[in-house]
Amino acid sequence: MYDVAIIGAGVVGGMLARTLAAYDLKICILEKESDVGMGATRANSGIAHAGYDAEEGSLKAKLNVQGSRMMEQITKELGVPYRRNGSLVIGFGDEDRESIEKLYARGLKNGVEELRVIDGEEARRLEPGLADGVTCALYAPTAAIVCPYELAVAAVGNAMDNGAELLLDFEAGHIEKKEGYYEICAAACSQGGCGSPAEAEREDSLQGKEPSGASAFPQMPQPRKVCARYVVNAAGIYADEVAKLAGDGSIQIHPRRGEYLLLDRECGDVVSHTIFRTPSKKGKGILITPTVDGNILVGPTSVDGEDKEDKATTQQGLAEITARARENVKDIPLRKVITSFTGLRAAGNTGDFIINSPSQGFVNVAGIESPGLTAAPAIGEYVKDMLAGQGLELRRKPDYQPCRRPVYAFRNASVEEKNEMIRRDRAYGRVVCRCETVTEGEIVAAIRQNPPARDLDGIKRRTRAQMGRCQGGFCMPYLAEILSREMGISYEEITKSGRGSEINVCKTKE
Ligand SMILES: Cc1cc2nc3c(=O)[nH]c(=O)nc-3n(C[C@H](O)[C@H](O)[C@H](O)COP(=O)(O)OP(=O)(O)OC[C@H]3O[C@@H](n4cnc5c(N)ncnc54)[C@H](O)[C@@H]3O)c2cc1C
Incomplete structure (x- = not known):
């Protein structure tokens, strides 16, 4: 049983997870995609707005200005540009x-x-x-x-470093209110029916047994059902659908x-x-x-x-x-x-951020359009206080670590620093992406760090490899080779961005 389940690993879900991870809580983040930050967080202007745009008195205005004030310190702690x-x-x-x-x-x-x-x-x-x-x-x-997707990756990573669990490829498809907690089933499971033999097999993984092998990253377990005392709906453009799963039809998002x-x-x-x-x-x-x-x-x-x-x-x-x-x-x-x-943009039906609680223990964080990136750290604090108001006990962890070691950017280092990096690990001496000067050392770090890069786009968002002028034309085969080696999977299993985007169909030559 989790204390808090957060549905959606965008910058808002990520920042909330990081905020809550400072306390003695069992937290999970459920994300339907194969990586974090894949919704609006991936494609926006990347501006930490000053806060003059939103109507005075609105939640947008309040949380924008607070978030803008918090952003510099948070990005410093998380090592985000x-x-x-x-x-x-x-x-x-x-x-x-x-x-x-x-x-x-x-x-x-x-x-x-x-x-x-x-x-x-x-x-x-x-x-x-x-x-x-x-x-x-x-x-x-x-x-x-600010770099929005790096902020989401770092926030989730820092929450994981402090004990939060991330369940990828988990689309919340069914939510049931039980006595004092909620049961959330993944969409595939709710179609097949929770409790089916296939489901029971997957459930075993939740108990710490070997996963069924469906994961693109074999060592990551893939439970299809979780139970939590508190649920936060931070599902971005799908927050209206997730609210409906919990019986709240008041939100519309287009x-x-x-x-x-x-x-x-x-x-x-x-x-x-x-x-x-x-x-x-x-x-x-x-x-x-x-x-x-x-x-x-x-x-x-x-x-x-x-x-x-x-x-x-x-x-x-x-x-x-x-x-x-x-x-x-x-x-x-x-x-x-x-x-x-x-x-x-997740345009809601009120013109303001919709942060409310339709039932005890369930919180909607919906309609988070611009300035949602800026406001995300303040939204995390706001929702934490709402949950506390509903009885969530917050005891600060003595060993909470607010800082995260960033994937070191080789291209920005001085010659002395570069030499030192190569001396410690020769993989930093091998440049894989020539356009952006990204080394094998950085790519391996991105695959090994929380949350691990599991596909080519995951590497791109964490290291900038494939983001330059050639857009991956040169380095993609080398990245696939490193992914295959580090993850212990075959070339045919390497994907661009999760299941269904495999880049190699089969071997044409032995
Ligand atoms: C064009 C554009 C420009 C913008 N520019 C700025 C800007 O400059 N500055 C600024 O402050 N803000 C800006 N924003 C707003 C900002 O991008 C968003 O407010 C912010 O990214 C919202 O984050 P989120 O976590 O709420 O949503 P998302 O990033 O969309 O995350 C929601 C997550 O929930 C997951 N999910 C959905 N349904 C389910 C389910 N059933 N089960 C599990 N997971 C699920 C999704 O896969 C996704 O990862 C802009 C937005 C857009 C689109």
Whole structure:
């Protein structure tokens, strides 16, 4: 029996797990995908917003500002890239000036520090590439950039290092309230029926016996049913469906698509601040921002959809990004695009974050659209307090370890540090991904660390191997070889991103 089961290993579930792992609790995180951070957390702008955007008095506003204040310390403890680069909301003319003044006033009410309205000249001094027509800007020095998926990986990893358990490929498909606890069954199990012979066999693994072998990482057990006294629904875009499983039909979530273009690191100095356009009736507009890894990100579009799995990019979306970005910043080298992608915002039916408890011991954390990445650390604290209010006992662990050793980035090390790393482990002397200078030592560390990289995309998100100009064209076979060796699985079992994405069908030659 777990004290707390968290459904969803995005940045919100991960941050909550990390927060709770500081206490003497038995915690599990249930994730339907083959890795953590695979929902909205994987595809967003990566901005730790200052907090002037959300309506004053809303949960979004409160948790955004708190999260923004917490982010620097947390990223330091978790070894996640973070940079306080500041943001500019730029305006062209009187109407935009009025909107900027409103944002400024809202920011002050929300408690955002150091906020200033500046004129076009000062804005161009800060950011020389801005369009000539910029007449004013809202300058927020406390805005920052962070790597969202690394934050989720590190938060879950730190929670695991402190005793939390992660169950991957576990899609909560059935929830039943029992006397003083909840029983959660995985979707495959709820279709086949809990208690079936196949299920009983899987259940054995929960008791510490050998797993059935269905896992892509044989040493990870795969129970299909868990029981917990408290359940937190942090299932992102599917949080409405998970709430329904627990008998709560009050939440509706639809996907709002956001497409992006990512530019090569060669263009990394195009802007140093995050540049937003003044919001209009058409939405917040296209932003241009550096990423913590030195690329430039342009986007996102904002289009309401219905399909919660539709992450395709469209010609129309990418054309819109290109046109709008050029209005804001001069000379964006849009021919240096290395990839495009789409993220799905979990747009809820209230306009605010939906954090509530429809029944004793069950908490919804739903509708966590932007600024959910920024707010995640504060959401963790908020939900922890809610659970305590419902009777969860919180006794601080004496041996809690808040820090996590990051996968060491060889490319950022000095020559002396590199030599020392190679002296300690020769695998750091073998560069596998040439575009991003990622060594075998880093890849092996990512496979061995909590939560382990189990497939090619997992390695990518933890080390940046395959994220450069060639997008894995060169290094993918070497990564597959290392995965096969480290995980003790055959080449045919290596996947790009979990079951069903095997990259090798069969041997063509002996
Ligand atoms: C285009 C875009 C831009 C954004 N930009 C920013 C930004 O710059 N700054 C900012 O602060 N925020 C931003 N956000 C918002 C931010 O990305 C989200 O608020 C945040 O990632 C939400 O995290 P989450 O953990 O709630 O959801 P997710 O990351 O979606 O995680 C939910 C997890 O639950 C799992 N799951 C779902 N159903 C089940 C089930 N039945 N059983 C088990 N697991 C399940 C999913 O697989 C997923 O891993 C942006 C979002 C988008 C889409």
